[in-house]
Amino acid sequence: MSNGNGNGSDTPQYDVVIVGAGVSGNLIAKQLGLAGKKVLILEAGPAVPDSREQYMENFYLALAKTPESPYPSLAGRIGPGVGTLPNPSEIPTPRATVLSIGAPPDVSHLIQSETAGVSGTTPDNQPEVRQLQFSSTYDRIGGGTAWHWLGSVPRLVPHDLTMKTTYGVFYDWPIEYSEMQTLWGLAESEIGVAASVTQQVPLQAAIGMVYPPGYEYPMGPIPSSVVDQTVSNGVSGMSVPGEGSEGGKEYSVFVTNTPAGRNSEPYQDRRVCAGNTNCIPICPIQAKWDPTVTLGDALNTGNVTVSYQSVAVNIAVDGNNVTQVDYLKWSYDDKGNLQSTPASVTGKIYVSACHAIENAKLLLLSNDQKGIANKSDQVGRNLMDHVLYLAWALAPSQVWGYRGPLATGGIESLRDGEFRTNRAAFRMEIGNEGWNFACGDPYTTTLDFVTGSNGSQLNSGPTRLGGTALVNTLNDRLTRQFRFGLLLEQAPQADNRVTIDQNNTDGLKIPRPHVDYGFDKYTLEGFRVAAETCSAIFQQMGAQEFTQPTVNPYPKDKYPDGKTMGPGDFNYEKKMYHMYGAGHIMGTHRMGTDPCTSVVDATQKSHDVQNLWIVGSGSFPTVATANPTLTIMALAFKSAEAIKAALGA
Amino acid sequence: MTTTPSTGGPSDSVLQDFADMSAALTGFQSSFLRPFLDPTNLSEVFYNFAVAQVGQTAMDNLLAAFRSRKSQTPPLTAQQIADSLLEVTTPTGKESNQAQLAQAVILMWYLGSWYTPAYQTANKQPGQVLQVISSQAYTKSLVWNVAQAHPMGFSAFTFGYWSQPPAGLATFGVNTGGGQ
Ligand SMILES: Cc1cc2nc3c(=O)[nH]c(=O)nc-3n(C[C@H](O)[C@H](O)[C@H](O)COP(=O)(O)OP(=O)(O)OC[C@H]3O[C@@H](n4cnc5c(N)ncnc54)[C@H](O)[C@@H]3O)c2cc1C
Ligand code: SF4
DSSP, X not given: OBSSOTTTOSSOSEEEEEEXXXXXXXXXXXXXXXXXXXXXXXXXXXXXXXXXXXXXXXXXXXXXXXXXXXXXXXXXXXXXXXXXXXXXXXXXXXXXXXXXXXXXXXXXXXXXXXXXXXXXXXXXXXXXXXXXXXXXXXXXXXXXXXXXXXXXXXXXXXXXXXXXXXXXXXXXXXXXXXXXXXXXXHHHHHHTOBOOHHHHTHHHHHHOOOOOTTOOOSXXXXXOOHHHHHHHXXXXXXXXXXXXXXXXXXXXXXXXXXXXXXXXXXXXXXXXXXXXXXXXXXXXXXXXXXXXXXXXXXXXXXXXXXXXXXXXXXXXXXXXXXXEEEXXXXXXXXXXXXXXXXXXXXXXXXXXXXXHHHHHHHHHHHHHHTOSSOTTSOTTOSOBOEEEEEEEEEOSSOOOOSOXXXXXXXXXXXXXXXXXXXXXXXXXXXXXXXXXXXXXXTHHHHXXXXXXXXXXXXXSSOOOOOHHHHHHHHHXXXXXXXXXEEEEEOOOOTTSEEEEEEEEEOTTSOEEEEEEOOBOHHHHHHHHHHHXXXXXXXXXXXXXXXXXXXXXXXXXXXXXXXXXXXXXXXXXXXXXXXXXXXXXXXXXXXXXXXXXXXXXXXXXXXXXXXXXXXXXXXXXXXXXXXXXXHHHHHHHHHHHHHHHHHHTO | OOOOOXXXXXXXXXXXXXXXXXXXXXXXXXXXXXXXXXXSOHHHHHHHHHHHHHOHHHHHHHHXXXXXXXXXXXXXXXXXXXXXXXXXXXXXXXXXXXXXXXXXXXXXXXXXXXXXXXXXXXXXXXOEEEEXXXXXXXXXXXXHHHTTSOOTTOOOOOTTGGGSOOOOGGGGTBOOSSOO
């Protein structure tokens, strides 16, 4: 690697230059390295540490144990002695964090609305909510966001790839299901997915989930939690009616074990899951696959190099070809001042693997901020999430949450049906962490019964307790808590969009992402049905529901009944909802066959620029309801093959 | 063995009283909070932390109140001692500063963090957290035992345990005897 000799030299320094050492970048690097190609990865963040001890210590000491809390940049570590939330304009690799959702630009890396959602109607008189916060987060450290992924890896179902053909909405994927099955198989082997095809069989009749004959997952399933078992028994025989034209149809409701990226047996020299209940934010023992595993393999090929603390700022293009990538190499000097040096590097082929929002940002920043690979004008558009609806309840008997992986099962049987003509489908994840996500428990309920507050809604008396009375009361409440997290299929919308914000830069003076975001009727209707379905299931189980729009840290508006509305809250049909991010950021450089309406082709190669691949969930034309990383990896395998072919393997 | 206090630190008997009082307040066994072999020595860590926050006098007074209740005849149960120190029948918000300190002691043990007693905060509201006292304070925090679980991110259990109900509460260090 050298400073600025990119343009002048005829021989590229590398076969392939990859920007971003996350899930996608590392997997493509590994595949190319195995094929003997010389690869450089530019990674914006700090290096992968030799041991995860420091990250664990950060986590233990963090007051708010958010997904980002173990990782550098101080985010999530609030309170005296552990620093405050960093100002994104002062640090080299700011990122979207849970604690900064809805905060102003001196806290939030993403520049976006700071208010509750605004309900209105579109010009053609359809309901919509705008000015919502995009609430999914990502990390910018060696290894990327999936340091703190949960590890749920369900596959898409066949209709997920054919929404246009089957339901007349959105787009079809430019890839056949049978090809995806092969690619998912490769991804499942890379991760070491624990699951059983036999357990998934009931999903064939319900939602068309099919596996190739004889396929088996790499290892047996992760056992279902007592929570899963209780929900499963509770919904036994239950069904929900079809809607509209589907009158008379019944959708059966049942629990399925979730395929998991964590070990049920030793795999790739990694241990068996011990149920630390901490997959988000960090698995203490690396029983959960994360991208540093694949990065290690890539480095072991001897053909892959990583340059850390190297933030790509420009993909230089001449005509239809990338000529070099310009980046800033940063460090802190002895006095703690941030320093950076410009550099550039050349390759035959370039891969942008910075994740959906940063990919869009980099493409839009390139070519003196005129943008590249964007003849379709789709770069940055169609930003999507699996918007998360959270519902929580006390079970009639003890279910003993706070144990085992954060999720081991879900209700998958409602992920497909003709209703998708009109509204978003969802998969229902069953949580094994009590009301930790729902209301910050066990902290909130403990505080309530000790000090007489009622943040949990469980101490309406209110009482103050100590001794055995405290033990017994808390034991009863905490061991009956459980929740559903519903991952909703969000509609692609051109106005849900990432642009670059000239007025707000980071510590390297790079403009930050500006996000416009909201829900159309399709997504809103999904929310309505999501809430109704959760309530119906709780009722069927005899569970007592406590779902609330949350108390927000940055309240801005008052709701008519006196409740405070803040970021993430919105009204739809006179009901107030709160939305969370699922951590699934998708759709900013969608794939398709038509260069006029899509950014990349089925191999994730840019339609416009010959030697540029843009990879990750930004390529998804529609998002359906399966957690994205398995499919990100499947597509990365496909890209790696295409790149090898282009290099003349 | 518990460590000998450095000069000026609390004596062994003060620490034992602090552990006994903590046991009554938390509903756990004193020998669980301050075992004979105690590498983490949390009782001393917590005692010192609380004293640094509220002052020696406030802590001395709370311990004195505990000792006097403990030596009462007829003897009070651990629950009665806790209820009395916490003034559980007093309307919330009207309890004394001393009762608020007793709450903070419970919260240290249960949550591993220091919650500033309401009387010391600007707006006189409870529940304001200052910091996680130490990583061991987190990994040993008791609320997880109450839930028959383990601190998130710190488990000594083995693969698959979550598919079965847990062992009874008694195995998690709580006081099941009703007395001391
Ligand atoms: C809380 C949470 C839970 C999740 N759980 C699941 C789950 O259960 N199942 C699932 O399928 N998915 C899950 N996800 C999503 C998953 O983490 C992402 O899909 C995945 O990490 C995306 O991979 P990526 O390689 O595209 O991006 P990333 O992992 O974000 O990697 C991108 C890399 O690019 C680097 N980079 C960014 N900008 C630049 C630049 N300008 N120059 C150089 N480098 C740059 C970053 O530092 C980073 O290392 C979860 C996400 C979150 C937040
Ligand atoms: S449950 Fe624990 S051990 Fe298992 S994968 Fe998650 S964090 Fe790792």
